[in-house]
Amino acid sequence: MINRSDSRAREQVLVTVDLVIFTVREDRLQVLLIERGQPPFEGRLALPGGYIRVGERLDAAALRELQEETGVDGSQLHLEQLRTYGDPERDPRGRVITVAYLALTPDMPVARAGTDARSADWRPVDQVLQEEAGLAFDHDVILREALERARSQLEYTTVASAFCIEPFTIADLRCVYEVVWGFKLDPSNFRRKVTRTDGFVEPTGEHRVQELGRPAALYRRGTARLLSPPLLRSSEVAHSQLSTAALR
Amino acid sequence: MINRSDSRAREQVLVTVDLVIFTVREDRLQVLLIERGQPPFEGRLALPGGYIRVGERLDAAALRELQEETGVDGSQLHLEQLRTYGDPERDPRGRVITVAYLALTPDMPVARAGTDARSADWRPVDQVLQEEAGLAFDHDVILREALERARSQLEYTTVASAFCIEPFTIADLRCVYEVVWGFKLDPSNFRRKVTRTDGFVEPTGEHRVQELGRPAALYRRGTARLLSPPLLRSSEVAHSQLSTAALR
DNA sequence: GCAAAAGTGTTATAAATACACCCATGC
DNA sequence: GCATGGGTGTATTTATAACACTTTTGC
Numbered sequence: 034m035i036n037r038s039d040s041r042a043r044e045q046v047l048v049t050v051d052l053v054i055f056t057v058r059e060d061r062l063q064v065l066l067i068e069r070g071q072p073p074f075e076g077r078l079a080l081p082g083g084y085i086r087v088g089e090r091l092d093a094a095a096l097r098e099l100q101e102e103t104g105v106d107g108s109q110l111h112l113e114q115l116r117t118y119g120d121p122e123r124d125p126r127g128r129v130i131t132v133a134y135l136a137l138t139p140d141m142p143v144a145r146a147g148t149d150a151r152s153a154d155w156r157p158v159d160q161v162l163q164e165e166a167g168l169a170f171d172h173d174v175i176l177r178e179a180l181e182r183a184r185s186q187l188e189y190t191t192v193a194s195a196f197c198i199e200p201f202t203i204a205d206l207r208c209v210y211e212v213v214w215g216f217k218l219d220p221s222n223f224r225r226k227v228t229r230t231d232g233f234v235e236p237t238g239e240h241r242v243q244e245l246g247r248p249a250a251l252y253r254r255g256t257a258r259l260l261s262p263p264l265l266r267s268s269e270v271a272h273s274q275l276s277t278a279a280l281r
Numbered sequence: 282m283i284n285r286s287d288s289r290a291r292e293q294v295l296v297t298v299d300l301v302i303f304t305v306r307e308d309r310l311q312v313l314l315i316e317r318g319q320p321p322f323e324g325r326l327a328l329p330g331g332y333i334r335v336g337e338r339l340d341a342a343a344l345r346e347l348q349e350e351t352g353v354d355g356s357q358l359h360l361e362q363l364r365t366y367g368d369p370e371r372d373p374r375g376r377v378i379t380v381a382y383l384a385l386t387p388d389m390p391v392a393r394a395g396t397d398a399r400s401a402d403w404r405p406v407d408q409v410l411q412e413e414a415g416l417a418f419d420h421d422v423i424l425r426e427a428l429e430r431a432r433s434q435l436e437y438t439t440v441a442s443a444f445c446i447e448p449f450t451i452a453d454l455r456c457v458y459e460v461v462w463g464f465k466l467d468p469s470n471f472r473r474k475v476t477r478t479d480g481f482v483e484p485t486g487e488h489r490v491q492e493l494g495r496p497a498a499l500y501r502r503g504t505a506r507l508l509s510p511p512l513l514r515s516s517e518v519a520h521s522q523l524s525t526a527a528l529r
Numbered sequence: 530g531c532a533a534a535a536g537t538g539t540t541a542t543a544a545a546t547a548c549a550c551c552c553a554t555g556c
Numbered sequence: 557g558c559a560t561g562g563g564t565g566t567a568t569t570t571a572t573a574a575c576a577c578t579t580t581t582g583c
Contacts, residue, residue: 040334040335040336041334042334042335043295043332043333043334043335044295044296044332044333044334044335044336044337045293045294045295046293046294046295046296046333047291047292047293047294048292048294048296048367048378084291084292085291085292085294085367086288086289086290086291086292087288087290087291087292087376088288088292088369088376089292089369090367090368090369091365091367091378114364114365116362117339117362117365117380119296119333119338119339119380120338121336121337121338128335128336130296130339132365132367202562203562203563204561204562219545219546219547219548220561220562220563221547221548221562221563221564221565222545222546222547224562224563224564225545225564226544226545242554242555243554243555243560243561243562244555244560244561245554245555245559245560245561246553246554246555246559246560246561246562247552247553247554247560247561247562247563248553248554248562249561249562249563250562250563261513262513262543262544262545263511265509265510265545267509267510267545450535451535451536452534452535467573467574467575468534468535468536469535469536469537469538469574469575470572470573470574472535472536472537473537473572474571474572490581490582491533491534491535491581491582492533492534492582493532493533493534493581493582494532494533494534494535494580494581494582495533495534495535495536495579495580495581496534496535496580496581497534497535497536498535498536510570510571510572513572
């Protein structure tokens, strides 16, 4: 029924899932990468991911690969599909398409080097995208699209709080926006926006003593998922696009 | 190497593409559907789509299937990936995942019934989603998600003009918003928003005589792709969600 | 003239922006 | 006291919402 020499034949395909896991760490946006332990691209950096198994759901495969390759428990993570990459030439081993997922997580330690990976670790996104060597496969493209998606999501949703360890301060949350968008926000206007949007953050009543300055009020994530009206990059976009361009 | 009885084995998968093609026709949002000519789901309505072929790109497969099954030339269409659906149980024939695409097009005639399809035709989206029988496979879910994506895209982008045949009037464009969102907009405020957003529409200088009333100025699509600030459903969302709920 | 739809103007409200200023802490 | 960041207040500008009003057509 299936004849490889017939270009009109259906193609049997192997399917992988790849994960773009972002965090804010040391005031920079970082992404979880592994160093590949096998060819192709042996020794190169890549997104964690791997083949789906018989009867396995796509999102289940993503969680499993994340656990296996990086030791990160993704059960609390909100995984969202980014896009599917299916260029016939994207994998030298043959026809492999990949379903890319995106998730945002608070800064957490990563240890374990798993089966297919020599090591898993956080790397600054801007640095990774500037490096000449680049990532394995088409992972540079995936990472770029994930970055743009994350930036856009901060505008219309409350997911920025997913980067924060509870309880957190308004300044912690603002830092997330500043790091992901690449420019500074006005602290007083930002606080107003966040505190006056129902369900974005909930005050705990506690305060945290800082190294310097007045202690800051602490908050937990609220229940709202959408920001309306949104928190737009608008006027600053000209500026932010400069820094995006610099990454290309 | 691959052992079907081993649940840890990589799964060889067949990949399809499915297309959600929307148009506004007779003042309703309609979707291009085919009637399936073969099992499974023979005789049932389904999204146009089919298997990708050896060495074929995903978007190329989408364009080809559209042409084959509906006779529609998609080369001028902006196809955008919606999401990939990969539930192990979604296709009774075995493991088949599908990459869904979304496109908006002006009202155009559809004729031809192609290879795998008995007939292709436009159907009102609200009617399709209300029908008990439902679409083949998980196409109801795909259609619902496509509808929400399209509604959302009208807020942040200028794609609504993709529904209009050039040249068009501001009222034509407003009708698109009203039909897709399911509620009326204020004509004067809408016109201001559209004409004052750089690159949304360009005046041709011509006018069109209507059946009734004053002739309307004609416009072409502009070059802008993003709307900033967006044209939000905001306050009306409560109302629009009612009509969405009614579709479920 | 009337009806109908295009198109303009005006006012009220809400939100984003810019920035001055006060507060609470460590030293 | 000072420096530092947290937090409040306010004037300006910009965008939306609601709606009155004028214009241009067919009949």
